[in-house]
Amino acid sequence: MLGYKFVKSSYSGGNSGQECxxxxxxxxxxxxxxxxxxxxxxxxxxxxxxxxxxTADLRRQP
Known part of the structure; x- marks a missing residue:
């Protein structure tokens, strides 16, 4: 996979069952x-x- 180093988004929920x-x-x-x-x-x-x-558009959302 081309050496991608994935990190969990700070916007993802903390529980393992949530959208991450x-x-x-x-x-x-x-x-x-x-x-x-x-x-x-x-x-x-x-x-x-x-x-x-x-991500800028997401930050503008209410």
């Missing part, structure tokens, strides 16, 4: 996102600019 997202930003020009409950499953990759725009 892991993000890897260690590969240049790539942000990878996956479901922490399926570490061997699929992941989505986006550009850092797209990820930053996405």
């Amino acid at each position: 997202v892991e993000v890897a930003r260690n590969i240049p020009r790539t942000v990878a996102v996956r479901d922490s409950k399926r570490p061997g499953g699929p992941h989505v990759t986006v550009t850092p600019a797209a990820w930053d725009a996405f």
Whole structure:
């Protein structure tokens, strides 16, 4: 998986049964996102600019 180093998002819930997202930003020009409950499953990759725009929009939500 290209050596992605996933870390749990600070926005994920603390309980293991909740929705958990892991993000890897260690590969240049790539942000990878996956479901922490399926570490061997699929992941989505986006550009850092797209990820930053996405997370900025989330912060603007009420």
